[in-house]
Amino acid sequence: MGTSSLARPSLPRWEHAGPGTECVPGDSTFKQRQRGETRWRLARTPCPSSLGLKCVASPWCYPFMDIPWEDVRLFLAVAETGSLSSAARKLRIGQPTVSRRLAALEYTLGMALFRRGVDGLRHKKPAQEGLxxxxxxxxxxAAFASKTLAARLPRKPRLAGIPWLAFAPPMDTLPPNPQLEQLIPGFTPVFTSDNYLVLAAAAEAGMGALPMPVMRHAFAGPSQLVPLPVELGPYKRLTYHLVCAKSALDIPRVRLLADLFVSEMEAAIAAVA
Known part of the structure; x- marks a missing residue:
C-alpha cells in the first residue's frame, strides 16, 4: 500500500444533552466530568448515549461500534495477518480492494490504524483503543446433524460424503468454511446462509451437518442434534474471540452483558472439560 498523508481532522465539539455532565475537547481526548468524577476518552470514539452526550459539529466522530461488519472483518484480518496480501487471501478479495477499503476506513476515522514498515503492518495504539x-x-x-440425517449416513461417514451447511458471503471467511475447505477437496455446501441461527435451524431440520462447539450453555434452546463420528483433524478445537469496542465497554449495560457472556461461556466449557 502506498504511503499517503491524511490531513489531520479537526476535533469534534461536544455538548451535553442533559444535566450533570460537561465535556471539554482536548488534543486527542475530551474530559468528561460527571458527579465529581473525571475520566478521559479518545475524542473520536463514540460518545456514550447512556450519558446523554452528542457530537454537534464534526463528521469525524464516527462511532467504532457502528462500523459496518465488512470493515470490522477487514480491520481484524489485517491486524491478525500483518500484511495486506495475507489479509486479502484470508478475505478472498484482491489486495487493491483491501488497500482501498483500509484507506477509506482510516480516512473515515481520521486516524492511521496501522504503522507501515518493512516487516509489515502493526496496529497502532489508536486501533487498540478502538477494538x-x-x-x-x-x-x-464436532460435526452435528439431526438424528434423522445421522441415521441415513453410513456408520463411519467420510467427510466428503456428508451434506454440509456453511456460511454464505459476506460471512464465508468465518469457521467452519475455511476449515472444511482445507479438509474436503472441492468443498461445496448443500445450503448456505449468512445467519448462524438459520444454519442451526437448517441442521435441526435435517438439511445437513454443521460443525458446532461441543458445549451447552444456559441460553441454549432444546436441540435434537447429535455429533457425527467424524474427525475434524486439526480443526477439532478452535479459538473464539469476544470482540468489542473499548469505548462500548464503558457503558454499564454493555459491560454487564459482556461479563455475563464470559462467565456463562467459562462455565459451559468447564462442564464438558
Missing part, C-alpha cells in the same frame, strides 16, 4: 478482545475461548468442535 479489544474481551476474552478468548478454546472450544472443542
Amino acid at each position: 479489544t478482545v474481551v476474552k478468548s475461548f478454546s472450544i472443542e468442535s
Whole structure:
C-alpha cells in the first residue's frame, strides 16, 4: 500500500444533552466530568448515549461500534495477518480492494490504524483503543446433524460424503468454511446462509451437518442434534474471540452483558472439560 498523508481532522465539539455532565475537547481526548468524577476518552470514539452526550459539529466522530461488519472483518484480518496480501487471501478479495477499503476506513476515522514498515503492518495504539478482545475461548468442535440425517449416513461417514451447511458471503471467511475447505477437496455446501441461527435451524431440520462447539450453555434452546463420528483433524478445537469496542465497554449495560457472556461461556466449557 502506498504511503499517503491524511490531513489531520479537526476535533469534534461536544455538548451535553442533559444535566450533570460537561465535556471539554482536548488534543486527542475530551474530559468528561460527571458527579465529581473525571475520566478521559479518545475524542473520536463514540460518545456514550447512556450519558446523554452528542457530537454537534464534526463528521469525524464516527462511532467504532457502528462500523459496518465488512470493515470490522477487514480491520481484524489485517491486524491478525500483518500484511495486506495475507489479509486479502484470508478475505478472498484482491489486495487493491483491501488497500482501498483500509484507506477509506482510516480516512473515515481520521486516524492511521496501522504503522507501515518493512516487516509489515502493526496496529497502532489508536486501533487498540478502538477494538479489544474481551476474552478468548478454546472450544472443542464436532460435526452435528439431526438424528434423522445421522441415521441415513453410513456408520463411519467420510467427510466428503456428508451434506454440509456453511456460511454464505459476506460471512464465508468465518469457521467452519475455511476449515472444511482445507479438509474436503472441492468443498461445496448443500445450503448456505449468512445467519448462524438459520444454519442451526437448517441442521435441526435435517438439511445437513454443521460443525458446532461441543458445549451447552444456559441460553441454549432444546436441540435434537447429535455429533457425527467424524474427525475434524486439526480443526477439532478452535479459538473464539469476544470482540468489542473499548469505548462500548464503558457503558454499564454493555459491560454487564459482556461479563455475563464470559462467565456463562467459562462455565459451559468447564462442564464438558
